[in-house]
Amino acid sequence: MQDAVLAERLAGTRVLLCYGLLGEVIAGLAPVGLDYMGAQLAWLAGLGVAAQVVKLPTAAPVGVNAGRIAAAMLADPRPSILVGHSKGGLEALAALLRPGMAERCRGFIALQTPFLGSPVADLVLRRRPVLLAVHHAARLSRLGTGRGLRDLTTPVRQDWMRAHAAEIAALTAALPVLTLATDLGPEGGDWHDGIYHPLARWMLAQGAGPNDGLVPVASALLPGAQQKVLPGCHRALVTRGPGRDPVGVLREALRQLAPAP
Known part of the structure; x- marks a missing residue:
């Protein structure tokens, strides 16, 4: 019954899922039992909600993928709700800051997104052989380039957040935004x-x-947005397994963004 009510609230809205770094690779392993946002997509489809994964080369630069997300939003007249995991949340945010895009959106859910960067990305960038290996592997597999990893470092992210602070504040004031972190x-x-x-x-x-x-x-946790901290590892909100309920996480997030009239 609760899902039916939520489906009514989401009528006429598309839900666009944005994968994190290497998400398309992990999702491709579903036949061997490694789920990645698949349960969430199937649940949305079962509700009759228009939902799709935005096709992104996930190692591409954030700005490039932001353009792809914006194009996906513009490809249909219906408003969208963006759900971004990890790097996908950065790209969804950048897309929403483009002129006219926030007006086409009903809400934004960021799952475990490194708005201020990841120290792990900093560590990898300090090891040039590792960075070169990542860069060449991404290019050969058509997932992007090493520039996408550089966009996850703390200096790059913090500079970007400072430069766009006023725009982000205006966005979170005008649009329902929910950011979920895990510990x-x-x-x-x-x-x-x-x-x-x-x-x-x-x-x-x-x-x-x-x-x-x-x-x-x-x-x-994005300043100005609704915030929540849950237990778990970096894939806890997007993969099934003991103690994890990705569908329940998304269900509750969508209820917050699409409350009863």
Whole structure:
């Protein structure tokens, strides 16, 4: 019954999902049991909500992909709700700051998005052989270039946020925006969490504070937006597994953005 009510509230609206870095690669592993936003997309389709994944080469620069998201919004006269995970949230925000785009949107949900950058991206950029390997792998697989990774570093993100602070403040005042962060916490969880624990401990040691293994909580909470912190690793809000409910997370977020009249 609750889903039916939500479907009514979303009638006439498209939900556009924006993958994070390498999201198209992870989503392609669904046949071997690795879900990535697939359960959320299937749930939306089951509600009869018009939903699609915006086709992005996820290692491309943020500005380039912002243009692709804006084009996807303009391709249909119906208003959109943008749901961006990680880097996809940065690109969705940049798209919404383009002239006329916020007026075509009913809301923006950012899941674990590094608005102020990721110390892990800083670490990779300091190791030139690793950066070159990422750059060439991205180009060969047509996912973008190493410039997309550079756009995730703390200096780049913080400079961008400062430069666009007034525009972001105006956006969050005019449009419902919800930002969700995750805190991995102490050891535990399944293999998804285990992958991120070493990086989470390293970031804590660097003074980055609570984090999900890739993004500090403080980085993922956009000033002026509605904010929420949940437990889990960097994929906790977009993958199924023990203790994770990506559909429930999206359901509650959409209820907040599309309240009863």
